[in-house]
Amino acid sequence: MLTTDVFPYLLGLSAFMFSLGAAGVLIRRNPLVVFMCIELMLNAGNVALVAYGRFLNSQEGQIFAFMVIVVAAAEVVVGLAIMTTIFRLGRKLDVDDLSELNE
Amino acid sequence: MTLLLGIVMLLAAISALGVVLSRQTLYSALSLVVTLSMVAVIFLLLNAQFLFAVQIIIYAGAVMVLFVFIIALLNPEAEDRPAFDWRSWIGIAAVAGITILVFVTARNGITYNDGGLRGAQIGRVSDPYHTFSFPPDAVNAAGNVQTVAGQLFTTFILPFEITSLLLLVAAIGAVYLTRREHSGS
Numbered sequence: 001m002l003t004t005d006v007f008p009y010l011l012g013l014s015a016f017m018f019s020l021g022a023a024g025v026l027i028r029r030n031p032l033v034v035f036m037c038i039e040l041m042l043n044a045g046n047v048a049l050v051a052y053g054r055f056l057n058s059q060e061g062q063i064f065a066f067m068v069i070v071v072a073a074a075e076v077v078v079g080l081a082i083m084t085t086i087f088r089l090g091r092k093l094d095v096d097d098l099s100e101l102n103e
Numbered sequence: 104m105t106l107l108l109g110i111v112m113l114l115a116a117i118s119a120l121g122v123v124l125s126r127q128t129l130y131s132a133l134s135l136v137v138t139l140s141m142v143a144v145i146f147l148l149l150n151a152q153f154l155f156a157v158q159i160i161i162y163a164g165a166v167m168v169l170f171v172f173i174i175a176l177l178n179p180e181a182e183d184r185p186a187f188d189w190r191s192w193i194g195i196a197a198v199a200g201i202t203i204l205v206f207v208t209a210r211n212g213i214t215y216n217d218g219g220l221r222g223a224q225i226g227r228v229s230d231p232y233h234t235f236s237f238p239p240d241a242v243n244a245a246g247n248v249q250t251v252a253g254q255l256f257t258t259f260i261l262p263f264e265i266t267s268l269l270l271l272v273a274a275i276g277a278v279y280l281t282r283r284e285h286s287g288s
Contacts, residue, residue, distance in 0.1 A: 012206035013112045019201040023194045024123035036135050054149040057238045062151045074273035081280040093179045
């Protein structure tokens with residue numbers, strides 16, 4: 001049986017994964033890797049939600065984590081569709097090159 | 104069990120580093136598979152069996168297969184890694200700083216009561232939700248899927264219904280974005 005001693009470590013892991021994902025979104029230029037870093041951030045949020053739910057004796061954390069998973073799946077579908085469209089236009093997969101909306 | 108949780112958390116952290124630092128996109132994807140599986144094991148150890156199954160099926164299964172498929176289709180070349188200079192230290196300091204800050208705050212700023220069963224003292228103990236408490240033993244006796252579904256279809260029925268709309272919009276959006284333009288029709 002887990003005790004509450006592990007709770008700060010779980011929150012620390014969550015913060016580590018989230019900040020690492022945020023750093024990855026900022027430093028990587030491949031949009032596919034940027035998407036993977038967003039997935040990393042969403043999973044960090046899920047870890048925190050489930051940990052809070054477990055140690056607050058509540059099920060709400062799991063429900064919200066479930067919703068986050070659904071939203072992440074929908075986001076991946078649309079994001080990868082955008083990426084195939086970019087590829088079909090013959091553009092290089094690089095977030096620095098993709099500035100059509102800026103012009 | 105605590106030792107297992109420690110090992111799994113360590114593996115999750117290392118593979119999360121692999122996602123961000125790999126030069127090849129495919130290596131990032133494979134590291135992410137490891138991270139998601141380890142997060143699933145953390146869910147299992149935290150008494151969330153339903154989320155464990157959902158995480159394995161949807162994330163490690165569907166989403167990552169989609170990622171690997173797109174990587175194989177688009178075949179992006181490896182990035183040249185930016186030089187390790189003073190800006191790298193900003194990133195390292197930010198990640199380490201946020202992690203340590205959250206850990207120290209959680210370690211020292213949260214008080215526990217009821218022998219830790221009730222958990223963090225964020226709200227009042229006498230709040231109405233205290234009567235709707237779900238201690239792990241009671242949840243395991245009733246079944247994790249049963250309790251999650253019981254809440255999902257009663258208290259959280261509106262978010263659940265909105266989810267179906269979201270999935271419909273995502274499907275229509277994907278079809279719209281990837282459709283082929285027919286000139287002259």
